[in-house]
Amino acid sequence: xxxxxxxxxxxxxxxxxxxxxxxxxxxxxxxxxxxxxxxxxxxxxxxxxxxxxxxxxxxxxxxxxxxxxxxxxxxxxxxxxxxxxxxxxxxxxxxxxxxxxxxxxxxxxxxxxxxxxxxxxxxxxxxxxxxxxxxxxxxxxxxxxxxxxxxxxxxxxxxxxxxxxxxxxxxxxxxxxxxxxxxxxxxxxxxxxxxxxxxxxxxxxxxxxxxxxxxxxxxxxxxxxxxxxxxxxxxxxxxxxxxxxxxxxxxxxxxxxxxxxxxxxxxxxxxxxxxxxxxxxxxxxxxxxxxxxx
Amino acid sequence: xxxxxxxxxxxxxxxxxxxxxxxxxxxxxxxxxxxxxxxxxxxxxxxxxxxxxxxxxxxxxxxxxxxxxxxxxxxxxxxxxxxxxxxxxxxxxxxxxxxxxxxxxxxxxxxxxxxxxxxxxxxxxxxxxxxxxxxxxxxxxxxxxxxxxxxxxxxxxxxxxxxxxxxxxxxxxxxxxxxxxxxxxxxxxxxxxxxxxxxxxxxxxxxxxxxxxxxxxxxxxxxxxxxxxxxxxxxxxxxxxxxxxxxxxxxxxxxx
Numbered sequence: 001x002x003x004x005x006x007x008x009x010x011x012x013x014x015x016x017x018x019x020x021x022x023x024x025x026x027x028x029x030x031x032x033x034x035x036x037x038x039x040x041x042x043x044x045x046x047x048x049x050x051x052x053x054x055x056x057x058x059x060x061x062x063x064x065x066x067x068x069x070x071x072x073x074x075x076x077x078x079x080x081x082x083x084x085x086x087x088x089x090x091x092x093x094x095x096x097x098x099x100x101x102x103x104x105x106x107x108x109x110x111x112x113x114x115x116x117x118x119x120x121x122x123x124x125x126x127x128x129x130x131x132x133x134x135x136x137x138x139x140x141x142x143x144x145x146x147x148x149x150x151x152x153x154x155x156x157x158x159x160x161x162x163x164x165x166x167x168x169x170x171x172x173x174x175x176x177x178x179x180x181x182x183x184x185x186x187x188x189x190x191x192x193x194x195x196x197x198x199x200x201x202x203x204x205x206x207x208x209x210x211x212x213x214x215x216x217x218x219x220x221x222x223x224x225x226x227x228x229x230x231x232x233x234x235x236x237x238x239x240x241x242x243x244x245x246x247x248x249x250x251x252x253x254x255x256x257x258x259x260x261x262x263x264x265x266x267x268x269x270x271x272x273x274x275x276x277x278x279x280x281x282x283x284x285x286x287x288x289x290x291x292x293x294x
Numbered sequence: 295x296x297x298x299x300x301x302x303x304x305x306x307x308x309x310x311x312x313x314x315x316x317x318x319x320x321x322x323x324x325x326x327x328x329x330x331x332x333x334x335x336x337x338x339x340x341x342x343x344x345x346x347x348x349x350x351x352x353x354x355x356x357x358x359x360x361x362x363x364x365x366x367x368x369x370x371x372x373x374x375x376x377x378x379x380x381x382x383x384x385x386x387x388x389x390x391x392x393x394x395x396x397x398x399x400x401x402x403x404x405x406x407x408x409x410x411x412x413x414x415x416x417x418x419x420x421x422x423x424x425x426x427x428x429x430x431x432x433x434x435x436x437x438x439x440x441x442x443x444x445x446x447x448x449x450x451x452x453x454x455x456x457x458x459x460x461x462x463x464x465x466x467x468x469x470x471x472x473x474x475x476x477x478x479x480x481x482x483x484x485x486x487x488x489x490x491x492x493x494x495x496x497x498x499x500x501x502x503x504x505x506x507x508x509x510x511x512x513x514x515x516x517x518x519x520x521x522x523x524x525x526x527x528x529x530x531x532x533x534x535x536x537x538x539x540x541x542x543x544x545x546x547x548x549x550x
Binding site for chain 1: 328334343345348349351352355356468469472473476503504508509510513514
């Protein structure tokens, strides 16, 4: 009898273990398949199902900051992806809008969302909206006013509004020492690309995120192109003053000794003379930065 | 003698809680906090310090509320179901002494929990080099008062209803307790005098647990005024005292 029981115990244990492994394995296999079949769009839309902040605030009882943190971690998966779709960024914006309703003091969330949406995603309206909300709730955080100033200056080409936010940022504790002077140069002499370039270089050193750096590097090249165009147009004016006619090609400026050489176009194109007024354009820079036009 | 009886029951309740392995939750709490802190260390733009602080305060609050509700509802009803209450009542112990002792016993368990959780929380903050403000201690003190109110609610309901019903009612009051500000809002917006009266009545009747919630400010390092802290604590303690008195009255009238 005892012998029988002993004999039986081994296979029962073995069978149980085998059964557990089989069920567990099957469960994981099914989960993987379900995960694969779940459309990416559905997964991405998760954040858009978030209820509005004003309702969620009530639903999470006293745990508003905690709920905001959890949504933030979720939103980071969208901001953190190197190549994100426009829809992905839109949902991430919605998530940050909701979580800042729950925790309006979450300054870092406004800052990350604001910069990535503008520099990396090109969604300027959303960036301005989230940063404006941030400045409203956290007037003491200089970074928020600073990046809002960036948006107004470089993206919306509004140096007056930019000046307001740069001034605000420069008066706050913790703001960089170079800011007041540089901001004044950028906004008072709005046509000075050198000041803008210096600003971008400082900003470039300040940010860590690769995408932001890429975005800023591209913006710097655009400003350099703008500076070159201004330089060439000035040369054309001098040419016209000396020879009473426009040059046929830009190379004439060099051969006739107005300038030493034609600068290299940083975006990979070339500079051309266009139109009867002697305007200069780049083949890659589609639109000139309005902010520098006098 | 009266105080001694209460203390004996309180200490026994505490020992019973320890036997029920209530303190195991602390392991869960510590693992959660340390886990979150380690995981977030990998994410560069996650703002680890803020999240660890929020998570610590939130988890301390929630763990305490869960203990207060689920241990609190069993304080009296379990004794009645197991009929152990008869052996206690046979001794020279009055019913209010029994209720008060039970309440203080659970309060002692919660105190031990609070102290250990606070220690783990501070250690995690220190490890993450997150700032430790005095405001955090204020928040935890007010969280403790909230637990006392929730324990009193659970004890009150458990004197006249079953465990399940007590749990449902206590949790409902916990939820309502965080929404009472809205009663006032509705009363202000309403044009009907009756609605105004009912909503205002509900506002004063239900516990206002939001006044004890300063977690948000504390995580930002903004302290509340000491006078506010004292008044909010006094409000919570008075509400708990009212509930315990009611529990004594109900328990006194019960037949068993």
